[in-house]
Amino acid sequence: MTAAQADLLIDRPAVADGAALWRIAKDSxxxxxxxxxSYLLWCRDFAGTSAVARGADGSPIGFLxxxxxxxxxxTLLVWQVAVDAAHRGRGIAAALLESLAARLGAERGISWVETTITPDNAASERLFTSFAERHGATVSREVLFDSGLFPDGPHESEVLYRIGPLTF
Known part of the structure; x- marks a missing residue:
């Protein structure tokens, strides 16, 4: 854990965080x-399986x-990970993933993490493959949703990354 991560507060999102999560996602x-x-609903219905990183003033600076x-x-499926531009490069996304996986490992016996990544998203690929390496876990990859399945215009294929088994 870096010094920047040591000062980081990571907890469950609240409904009041939904607007900030939407803004961080939009600005990404x-x-x-x-x-x-949907971000308001997510913060209500899936707060237990999500995480938010808070800045010194308590406002969200990143989320998973x-x-x-x-x-x-x-199996935990990670839907989205984003960090506010002003706070990137400090390991916040990794801290969010580590914190949530550890919490859900303890609370729910999570031993696998899945996510989808488009082939052009090198940052997400690094985040999840380094997570797997830190845990000595395997990573399998396969196309989950081919680009032709998306009805709203050009969209790259979504590749499923399945990481595990994990122990905490």
């Missing part, structure tokens, strides 16, 4: 932006949204 210019309403797969109750 890389994430598929969901409606502001996820859920436990209903058919695979030991």
């Amino acid at each position: 210019e890389t994430l598929d932006l969901n409606s502001s309403y 949204t996820g859920y436990v797969r209903p058919e695979q109750p030991h």
Whole structure:
């Protein structure tokens, strides 16, 4: 853990954080932006499987949204990870992933993490492969959603990364 991460408060998002999460996602210019309403709902219904990093004033500076797969109750699917531009490069995304995976490992017996990454997203690939390396876990990759499945214009294929088994 870096000094910057030691001062970081990571906890569960609250509904009041939804607008800030939407703004961080929007400003990232890389994430598929969901409606502001969906971020409010996410902070209400999936707060237990998500995490928010807070700055010194308590406001969100990064987030990770996820859920436990209903058919695979030991698998956390990470939906989105984003860090405010002013706070990037400090390891906040890695701290969010480590914190949430450890919490859900203890609370729910999570032993696998899944996410999808487009082939052009080198930052996400580094985040998740380095997470796997730190945990001595394997990473399998396969196309989950081919680009032709997306009805709203050009979209790269989404590659499923499955990481595990994990022990905490």
